[in-house]
Amino acid sequence: MSTATPNxxxxxxxxxxxSIKTRSQAKQLHxxxxxxxxxxxxxxxxLSIYSNLGLLQEAHLTFSTLVDPPTLSWKSIIRCYTSHxxxxxxxxxxxxxxxxxxxxxxxxxxxxxxSCTCLMDLKLGESVHACVIRLGxxxxxxxxxxxxxxxxxxxxxxxxGPKSPNLNEHQVYDKTPARRLFKESLNNLSSSSDSGNGFLxxxxxxxxxxxxxxxxxxxxxxxxxxxxxxxxxNIEFSDCPCIIVDGIPLRWDSKExxxxxSVRKVFERMPVRDIVSWNTLIAGNAQNGIHREALMIVREMxxxxxxxxxxxxxxxxxxxxxxxxxxxxxxxxxxxxxxxLISDVFIGxxxxxxxxxxxxxxxxxxxxxxxxxxDAISWNSIIAGCVQNGLFDEGLRxxxxxxxxxxxxxxxxxxxxxxxxxxxxxxxxxxQLHGYIIRSRFDDNVFIASSLVDLYAKCGNIxxxxxxxxxxxxxxxxxxxxxxxxxxxxGWANEALSLFRQMEMENVRPNYVAFVAVLTACSHFGLIDxxxxxxxSMSRDYGIAPGLEHYAAVADLLGRAGRLEEAYELISTMxxxxxxxxxxxxxxxxxxxxxxxxxxxxxxxxxxLEPDNMGSQVxxxxxxxxxxxxxxxxxxxxxxxxxxxxxxxxxxxxxVKNKVHAFTADDKTHPYYDKIHEALQVMSEQMVRxxxxxxxxxxxxxxxEEQKRYILCSHSERLAIAFGxxxxxxxxxxxxxxxxxxxxxxxxxxxFISKIVGREIVVRDVSRFHHFKDGKCSCGDxx
DNA sequence: ATAGGGTTAG
Numbered sequence: 002m003s004t005a006t007p008n009x010x011x012x013x014x015x016x017x018x019x020s021i022k023t024r025s026q027a028k029q030l031h032x033x034x035x036x037x038x039x040x041x042x043x044x045x046x047x048l049s050i051y052s053n054l055g056l057l058q059e060a061h062l063t064f065s066t067l068v069d070p071p072t073l074s075w076k077s078i079i080r081c082y083t084s085h086x087x088x089x090x091x092x093x094x095x096x097x098x099x100x101x102x103x104x105x106x107x108x109x110x111x112x113x114x115x116s117c118t119c120l121m122d123l124k125l126g127e128s129v130h131a132c133v134i135r136l137g138x139x140x141x142x143x144x145x146x147x148x149x150x151x152x153x154x155x156x157x158x159x160x161x162g163p164k165s166p167n168l169n170e171h172q173v174y175d176k177t178p179a180r181r182l183f184k185e186s187l188n189n190l191s192s193s194s195d196s197g198n199g200f201l202x203x204x205x206x207x208x209x210x211x212x213x214x215x216x217x218x219x220x221x222x223x224x225x226x227x228x229x230x231x232x233x234x235n236i237e238f239s240d241c242p243c244i245i246v247d248g249i250p251l252r253w254d255s256k257e258x259x260x261x262x263s264v265r266k267v268f269e270r271m272p273v274r275d276i277v278s279w280n281t282l283i284a285g286n287a288q289n290g291i292h293r294e295a296l297m298i299v300r301e302m303x304x305x306x307x308x309x310x311x312x313x314x315x316x317x318x319x320x321x322x323x324x325x326x327x328x329x330x331x332x333x334x335x336x337x338x339x340x341x342l343i344s345d346v347f348i349g350x351x352x353x354x355x356x357x358x359x360x361x362x363x364x365x366x367x368x369x370x371x372x373x374x375x376d377a378i379s380w381n382s383i384i385a386g387c388v389q390n391g392l393f394d395e396g397l398r399x400x401x402x403x404x405x406x407x408x409x410x411x412x413x414x415x416x417x418x419x420x421x422x423x424x425x426x427x428x429x430x431x432x433q434l435h436g437y438i439i440r441s442r443f444d445d446n447v448f449i450a451s452s453l454v455d456l457y458a459k460c461g462n463i464x465x466x467x468x469x470x471x472x473x474x475x476x477x478x479x480x481x482x483x484x485x486x487x488x489x490x491x492g493w494a495n496e497a498l499s500l501f502r503q504m505e506m507e508n509v510r511p512n513y514v515a516f517v518a519v520l521t522a523c524s525h526f527g528l529i530d531x532x533x534x535x536x537x538s539m540s541r542d543y544g545i546a547p548g549l550e551h552y553a554a555v556a557d558l559l560g561r562a563g564r565l566e567e568a569y570e571l572i573s574t575m576x577x578x579x580x581x582x583x584x585x586x587x588x589x590x591x592x593x594x595x596x597x598x599x600x601x602x603x604x605x606x607x608x609x610l611e612p613d614n615m616g617s618q619v620x621x622x623x624x625x626x627x628x629x630x631x632x633x634x635x636x637x638x639x640x641x642x643x644x645x646x647x648x649x650x651x652x653x654x655x656x657v658k659n660k661v662h663a664f665t666a667d668d669k670t671h672p673y674y675d676k677i678h679e680a681l682q683v684m685s686e687q688m689v690r691x692x693x694x695x696x697x698x699x700x701x702x703x704x705x706e707e708q709k710r711y712i713l714c715s716h717s718e719r720l721a722i723a724f725g726x727x728x729x730x731x732x733x734x735x736x737x738x739x740x741x742x743x744x745x746x747x748x749x750x751x752x753f754i755s756k757i758v759g760r761e762i763v764v765r766d767v768s769r770f771h772h773f774k775d776g777k778c779s780c781g782d783x784x
Numbered sequence: 785a786t787a788g789g790g791t792t793a794g
Contacts (some may be wrong), residue, residue, distance in 0.1 A: 111785050146785040146791045153786095312787045319788075352787045381789040416790040448791040455792065482792045489794090514793050521794055553794060586794080 021050050021143030028059070029691055045073045052077035057085045072103050080112045088116035092125070105132070107141040114147035145271040146278050152263040153285030261285060261294075279305075291322045299753065309336070311345040313671040318351035327359035334368075344373045350382040357386025361396075378409050385417035391419035397430070412443040419452035426738050429462040429659050447473060448595045458487025461736040461763035478509050486518035491763075494708040501535075513545055520554035524561075532558050546576070551585045560590025581611035588617055590710040592624045600624045615646050653717035653764075665714075665722040680723045681714055687783040689752040696746040718747050718764055726758055734761040 021027050027050050032044045051060040064078045075098040077139045082091035095113045098105060105113075110133055117126035126296055130148060133139050136471065139148075139324040161482065264285050271278060279302040286295035291404065299309060299317060309317075314333050319331040338342045349372040369375070369383040380403045386395035400418045401518070401780065410418075415438050422431035435453060438444050444453075457466035470476065470484045481504040488497035501519040504511060511519070513608045516539050523532035536555050539545050552575050557570035568587050572579050591600035604621045607614055618641055625634035654663040664671065695710050713719075718739050725735035755762040 115785075143785050148785095150785065276787095277786045282786095284786065310787095315787045345788095347788045352788095354789065376788095378789045383789095385789060412787085413790045420791075444789090453791095477791085479792045484792095488790065512792090517793050524794075550794065556793075582794090583794040 006580075019053075024054065024056055027054060029039070029061070029633055031059075033404050042071075045071055046078075048074050052081040055081070055084060057081055057087075070098075072106060074099075075101075076106070076109050079109055083112040083116050088120045091116040091268075092120070095129075097123055104136065107138045107144055110138060110141070110144040111147040114144070117148075117308070118151040118154045121155060123151075126151045126155060134395075139267075139270065140272050142271065142273050142275060142278070146275075146281055148267045149278065149281045149285065151289065153261070153268065153281065156285070156289050172530045180252075203347065212231050223385055256362070261289065261291065267383060271686045274305075276307050276310055276312070279307060280310070280316065283313060284316045287316050292324070295320060295719060304398070308340070311342045311348050314342065315345075315347040315351040316715050318348070318355045322351075322355040323357050327356070327361060329358065330355040331414060343371070346372065346376050346379055350376075350379040353379060353382040353386055357382070357404055358703060360390055362386050362390045362392060373533040375415070380408055381411065381413050381417055384414065387581040388417055388421045391424075393425050396421045401408070410437070410441070412441075412446050412449060412490060415441075415443055416446070416448040416452050417448070419456055419599060423452065423456040423459045426656075426736075428456075428459050428462070428656065428736070431456045431460060445474070446478050447475065447480060451477070454480060454487060455483040458483065458490060458695065461491075461492070461734070463487055463491045476509070477506070478512055478515060481509055482511070482515040482518050485515065485522065489518055489522035490523060492525050494522045494528055497522030497707075498528070498531060511543060511648060513548060516545065517548075517554070518553055524554040524558045527558065527562060529558055529562055529564075541744075549563070549577065549580060549583060553586055557586040557590070560587050561593065563590075563594050565590060565596050566730040569599060569603070579606075581607045581614050581617065584610070585617050585620070587612070588620055588624075592620060592627065595627065596628075597624060613644075613646070615641070618646070651717055651739065653721040653723040653737055655735070655737045657725065657728050662721065662724055664717040664724070666717050666720075667715040668717065668720060671720070671724070676727055677720055677723045680727050684723070684726075684754055684757060685714060688756050689748065691753055691756065693750065693753045696749060713750075716747050719750065722751065722762060722764075725762075726754075726760070732760065734763060737765045739764060 021030060027047065030050070031047045034047055042068065048060055048063045048067075051063060060078060060081045064074060067074055070078075075094060077276065078097075079091050079094045082088070083096060084540070091112060095105070095109070095116075110129070113129055114126060117123075130139075133144055133148070138144055190378075239407060264282060268274070268278060268282050278299065283295050283298050283302070286292070286298060296317065301314070302309070314337055318330060318333055321327070321333070330352070333355075337345075337348050337352070342348055349368055352368045353365040356368065358361070365383055365386045369379060372379060380399070384396050384399050384403070387393070387399060397417060400410070400414070400421075403414070415434065419431065419434060422428075422434060431453075435456075438449055438453070442451050449468055454466045454470045457469065459461070466484065466487045470480060473480050476484075483506075485497045486501050488494070488500065497519060501511070504515070516535065519535055522699055523529075523535065532555050534546065536551060539547060541549065552572065556568045559565075559571065563619050565587070568590065572583055572587060575583075582601050588600060588603045588607065591597075591603060600621065604617060607617045611617075618637055622634045622637040622641075625631070625637065633688055652663055652665050654661050656662075663670065668674075695713055718737055721737045721739075722735060725737065729735065751762050751764055
């Protein structure tokens with residue numbers, strides 16, 4: 002081999018190092034260099050080539066051969082370490098370089114600062130900043146951007162200034178109340194105000210000049226006109242919900258919590274700013290909850306002559322998602338379409354999420370379908386969007402598709418999909434997922450563990466739920482709440498209460514939902530004093546304004562204890578508008594305690610709020626019947642019939658061998674009906690011998706006692722239990738789910754049946770559910 | 785040097 006060829010090759014290659022594209026090319030070149038020369042400058046070149054190609058191993062080895070690496074080599078190795086996530090090594094090399102007396106240049110600081118950011122080490126970052134200033138490199142664009150990014154990300158590490166006494170984190174960060182308020186306000190908003198106050202166009206001249214353009218683009222996308230946009234236009238992102246209870250405002254704009262001073266300072270001192278600088282500043286504000294400021298900077302950026310790019314948009318979209326502002330979200334969507342940014346996966350998943358959070362999953366779905374490529378996050382967004390909007394079956398279907406298309410689920414995927422199984426109480430699916438989770442080693446993730454706790458609790462397996470809960474190393478508020486709610490659903494009030502106290506002892510702050518859980522537990526067990534204490538402690542100690550659920554739980558409790566007037570008083574003085582639902586619990590209590598006078602008063606309120614509320618009309622008519630006021634009862638029923646109202650039959654179902662069997666009352670369509678009926682008869686006789694006395698109070702039909710007993714016996718949950726007994730092996734726990742409250746007699750009967758057959762029977766009632774028709778579930782594929 | 789997704793709800 003002649004020596005001329007490789008040398009010429011070397012020369013040409015080294016003049017243009019970016020022509021080396023692959024690992025083998027780089028290694029060949031390296032070999033040639035070692036063979037032909039011992040020049041260290043060529044070694045530096047090959048090191049930077051390795052570093053550029055992201056070849057950590059090769060770069061590391063090459064670097065370690067250098068005795069006194071020049072600045073260029075330090076630069077290469079630091080960048081290589083940082084880009085491979087070896088932040089400690091990156092910092093160590095930086096320190097080593099200083100020790101060797103080498104002066105870092107402006108190429109080094111972005112990597113070093115990124116390492117500080119990823120290590121969450123603000124102190125270190127600040128001293129690096131000092132170093133930057135001493136070297137006079139703070140005017141460098143890249144360094145400035147990296148500094149800003151660091152201060153944005155490490156905002157939380159900074160000691161927060163003096164806290165106002167009532168300020169607590171979850172109030173500021175919990176997104177749910179805002180969304181809840183929004184959904185409630187939808188019912189109240191009827192005026193359609195003009196939504197054309199284009200957010201992007203208003204001041205930024207660089208954007209579309211025609212104000213109608215966005216609307217047009219969006220209309221091409223969205224053919225439906227459902228008034229949502231207009232109704233929504235009243236909600237401004239500046240309207241941070243603030244509830245006043247006893248003169249104390251309970252929510253603050255998070256702006257007061259964070260200060261972006263250092264970021265702003267760096268930004269303002271930068272002599273040159275590019276789009277990255279602006280985007281960093283916007284993202285910093287957005288992610289620290291200072292949304293209004295973030296949006297203002299977008300406009301400012303437009304005035305500075307820079308067009309929002311895909312980074313800007315995917316930073317801004319989550320803001321509109323959080324404030325449920327679909328009209329502004331659609332503006333961004335239109336802007337993305339017009340500027341050819343629509344195939345960007347980042348924008349895509351932000352749009353999917355935004356539409357989903359605005360309860361418009363169909364639109365999320367369309368964005369998803371139109372994306373040329375799906376990554377794990379866009380899959381997660383669409384799956385989470387479906388599940389969060391109650392489309393559990395669709396969520397599961399998409400999850401399957403995701404797995405089929407060889408996209409590996411990430412841990413977020415599991416925490417998004419588990420609630421679907423929990424709500425559908427499909428334990429077999431949940432168990433499969435649990436297996437998948439363990440195999441993927443995601444089982445130590447708090448989010449996933451919390452949803453597993455919820456899943457097992459909802460599926461009636463409270464012990465396994467507790468077992469999973471106990472294995473969580475650092476349970477967060479949601480884990481505690483899921484477990485407490487599990488106990489509440491199973492009627493284990495004392496466990497729920499002691500867990501709640503334990504949570505408080507461990508300094509985990511309960512939030513809105515945690516109080517719903519613990520109050521529900523009290524309410525199921527009739528613990529009036531406890532629930533009053535909790536109810537008051539909620540606003541007093543934690544600054545949480547009681548919501549509908551809390552009022553409902555306490556009112557229900559008072560009502561069931563016969564303290565009807567107190568319950569009435571509580572509901573009447575609520576600081577929010579009571580709904581028909583809250584009044585209905587009191588109406589139920591009026592029936593139990595036979596207080597016709599109050600019942601009429603309450604019913605009037607309900608009928609005014611919800612003229613079509615069938616349950617209450619049936620309830621009221623039953624109250625009249627029980628009081629012997631047949632005429633009133635009849636007239637109510639006739640009125641209902643006249644308006645074409647019919648009560649939907651309740652339905653129970655049981656999962657046997659991965660198949661769901663659904664029953665309605667007196668349902669004779671099941672293929673094993675004869676056997677079920679026979680089993681029920683045998684059991685009924687046995688139950689009576691065991692001392693069972695049917696409680697026919699709930700059966701208000703004007704029929705003979707004998708007939709009443711038959712009606713009780715043919716309730717859907719009993720059919721389902723009987724089917725469970727004859728079709729599952731002895732010793733198996735029978736888990737029946739019902740989509741309305743379990744009747745009192747069935748509750749008693751279940752205990753007797755359980756005793757007779759020597760098996761645990763769990764009847765769970767769920768009010769929100771998927772649809773059953775002719776004994777089949779609407780999501781047949783999954784059963 | 786900058787961006788998107790997650791758990792609990794009588």
